[in-house]
Amino acid sequence: MSRRLKQRIEWRLRHHSLQFLLAVAGRPIRCAGCGRELFRALPFVGCDGRLKLLGAREVNVRVAFRGQDSLQFSHLELDSCPSPDRPWVR
Numbered sequence: 001m002s003r004r005l006k007q008r009i010e011w012r013l014r015h016h017s018l019q020f021l022l023a024v025a026g027r028p029i030r031c032a033g034c035g036r037e038l039f040r041a042l043p044f045v046g047c048d049g050r051l052k053l054l055g056a057r058e059v060n061v062r063v064a065f066r067g068q069d070s071l072q073f074s075h076l077e078l079d080s081c082p083s084p085d086r087p088w089v090r
C-alpha cells in the first residue's frame, strides 16, 4: 500500500468518525439572526482551558459574547442570512 493511499484512508476514517460522532452527540449551533442551523458541534474544554467546538473547523461564522457566560453565533456573510432587509436571500 502506498503512503499516499494510506494517508487518504486514514483521513477518510477520521472524517467519517467525526461526522458520525457529530450526528450522534453533536448539538446544532444556530444563527442568532435567522435561526438557521450553522453547523453541528460538540463543545468541550481542553486541557489548556480553551473552549473547543469539535465540528466548527470549516465554517465561517461571526462569534460574539452574549452576556457573561454565553456565546452568540451568526452568519458571517449577510447574503446567507435571510431577513426582511434582504428579501432575495432564501
Ligand SMILES: [Zn+2]
Binding pocket: 031, 032, 033, 034, 035, 036, 074, 075, 080, 081, 082
Ligand atoms: Zn443567519
